[in-house]
Amino acid sequence: MEVGGSSSSKSMKEVVLSLDRRVENQGTTLVGKIITNKKLNIPAVIAMIKKGWQMDDDGVEVHDLERSQLVFLFRFHDVKGYARILRGRPWSIQGFLLNLQVWEECMVLQEVNFEESPFWVQFHGVPLEAFNCSNAKILGDVVGDTVMYEKPMIGDKLGRAFICVRSLVRLDEPLTSGFWVPREEKGPVWVNVKYERLPNFCYRCGRLGHDRRSCKEVIESGSKDKKDYVFGSWLSTASIRTMDDALEICRQNWVEAQFLERKESTAEPCRSRSPEKLFPVGKLKSVSVESQTNGKSGKEITCQRRGLDGQGDSGVVLVNTAQTSSVC
Numbered sequence: 037m038e039v040g041g042s043s044s045s046k047s048m049k050e051v052v053l054s055l056d057r058r059v060e061n062q063g064t065t066l067v068g069k070i071i072t073n074k075k076l077n078i079p080a081v082i083a084m085i086k087k088g089w090q091m092d093d094d095g096v097e098v099h100d101l102e103r104s105q106l107v108f109l110f111r112f113h114d115v116k117g118y119a120r121i122l123r124g125r126p127w128s129i130q131g132f133l134l135n136l137q138v139w140e141e142c143m144v145l146q147e148v149n150f151e152e153s154p155f156w157v158q159f160h161g162v163p164l165e166a167f168n169c170s171n172a173k174i175l176g177d178v179v180g181d182t183v184m185y186e187k188p189m190i191g192d193k194l195g196r197a198f199i200c201v202r203s204l205v206r207l208d209e210p211l212t213s214g215f216w217v218p219r220e221e222k223g224p225v226w227v228n229v230k231y232e233r234l235p236n237f238c239y240r241c242g243r244l245g246h247d248r249r250s251c252k253e254v255i256e257s258g259s260k261d262k263k264d265y266v267f268g269s270w271l272s273t274a275s276i277r278t279m280d281d282a283l284e285i286c287r288q289n290w291v292e293a294q295f296l297e298r299k300e301s302t303a304e305p306c307r308s309r310s311p312e313k314l315f316p317v318g319k320l321k322s323v324s325v326e327s328q329t330n331g332k333s334g335k336e337i338t339c340q341r342r343g344l345d346g347q348g349d350s351g352v353v354l355v356n357t358a359q360t361s362s363v364c
Contacts, residue, residue, distance in 0.1 A: 064111075064112045064115055064118035065109065065110065065111045065112070065138075065139040066109075066110045066112070066118070066121065066122065066136045066137065066138060066139055067101070067107065067108070067109050067110070067136070067137055067138075067139045067145070067148050068107070068108050068110060068127075068134050068135060068136040068137070069105065069106055069107045069108075069134075069135050069148075069150045070106040070129055070132050070133070070134050070135075071132055071133040071134075071135055071150075071207060071235075071244055071245040072106070072132040072133075072245055072246065073245060073246055073250065074132075076106060076129075076130065078100055078103055081106075081129055081130075082098045082100070082108070084129055084130070085098060085108075085127075085129060085134070086098065088127070088129075089117075089121060089127075091117060094113060095112065095113060095114070095117050096110055096111065096112050096113065096117065096121075097109075097110070097111040097113075098110055099111070101145060102145070107145065109139065110136070119295040121136070122136070122138075122291065122292060122295065123278075123292050123295055125153065125154050126153050126154065126155060126233050126234075126235065127233075128233070128235035128236075131235055131236040132235055132236060132245070133153060133207075133235040133244050133245070135150050135153045135207070136153075137149060137150065138291050150207075151206060151207055151208060152180065152181070152204045152205060152206050152207060153204070153205055153207060154183065154202055154203070154204055154205075154292075155179075155180070155202070155203060155205050155231050155232065155233070155234070156200060156201070156202055156231075156232040156233070156275065156276075156278070157176065157179050157180075157200070157201050157202075157203050157205075157229060157230070157231055157232070158198050158199070158200050158229070158230040158231075158232065158273060159175050159198055159199040159200075159201070159227055159228075159229060160197075160198045160227065160228045160229075160230060161198075161217075161225055161226060161227045161228055162175070162198065162199050162217065162227055163217060163219055163225060164194075166217065167188035167189060167194065167199065168188060168189065169185070169187055169188065169284060171188075171199070172185040172186070172187070172188055172199050172201055172284075173185065173201075173286060175199055175201055175227075176201035176202070176203040176286075177203075178212055178215060178229075179201075179203050179205060179211075179212045179229060180203035180204045180205040180206060181203060181204040181287075182201055182202070182203050182286045182287075183202050183203065183204060183285070183286055183287040183290045183292075184201075184202045184283050184284060184285045184286055184287070184290060184292070184293065185199070185200065185201040185202060185283070185284055185286065186199075186200045186201075186278070186279050186282045186283060186284075187282045187283075187284055190279075190282050195279060195282055200276075200278075202292075205231075207243070207244050207245065208243070209243070210241060210242030210243055210267075211229075211231065211237065211242045211243070211244075211267065211271060212229050213228075213229055213242070213266070213267060213271060214226055214227055214228045214229050215227055215229075228270070229271065230270070230271060230272065230273040231271055231272060231273065232273055232274070232275040232276070233275050234271060234272035234273075237267070237271075238251045238267070239262075239265040239266075239267045239268055240253050240254050240265050240266075240267070241253050241267075242266070242267045248265065280296045280297045280298050281298055281299055283296060
């Protein structure tokens with residue numbers, strides 16, 4: 037039996053190591069990786085990070101773990117600074133994503149998941165009768181993995197004119213630019229997806245970490261025609277202040293949840309009310325509509341709606357990710 041690539045009997049032994057309590061208790065720690073295929077000046081990067089975070093050596097220690105992989109360890113000296121940086125994700129350096137993840141006790145670097153990053157994602161153009169908590173979760177899962185969302189309804193009032201979700205977005209997949217939502221007795225409506233604090237990404241393949249000049253799809257096809265670019269700057273939007281009292285947590289032990297600035301009387305449990313009273317809907321029909329960008333049908337998801345009688349029904353949502361065969 038081989039362990040760790042070695043068949044030596046010595047490699048089968050367990051070695052008990054003592055922990056340095058000074059390191060363990062020194063502060064709250066994050067580990068980050070800059071997502072880019074370019075070479076960067078490490079000292080300049082560290083200086084820019086501290087300047088952007090408005091922190092000096094007394095606020096955060098920065099350690100270069102793997103220079104070739106642009107991986108850094110950030111040890112904060114106070115919880116307040118740690119919470120601000122954690123909740124402010126995503127951060128970018130020179131336009132590239134600094135993918136920050138929590139460094140847990142006794143973790144090794146290879147266990148850190150740099151394949152996804154949390155984003156606040158806005159969904160514009162959602163029909164008002166679909167403004168409910170069930171759909172917020174469904175929409176967040178279209179672009180990634182929903183960890184929390186703002187309740188679309190606060191009491192009997194709309195929280196915002198759009199739905200806002202905190203979702204873990206896969207970095208090896210194209211960004212979702214939008215999707216179709218069917219409407220009863222009307223044509224389907226296109227819902228635009230916008231990402232807050234979105235770093236530089238490729239307008240050709242829709243992935244983070246490079247631009248169209250270094251995209252494998254552009255290089256392999258030899259085409260630099262902008263007509264082939266199905267993504268653009270419209271996917272990015274300015275960040276907005278989160279309504280902490282209206283947040284619903286979807287993932288157990290989600291680390292950001294412990295730092296929410298809630299009032300003593302937090303928001304009531306999420307349930308759909310006003311939109312159903314104003315916009316009663318019957319059974320929805322499934323539709324199949326071609327994408328606005330590339331003429332191909334998207335994948336289907338189910339979007340829940342409730343009528344006046346409180347009974348739920350479902351409709352088909354077509355998602356356009358403009359996915360391509362090669363991964364950059």
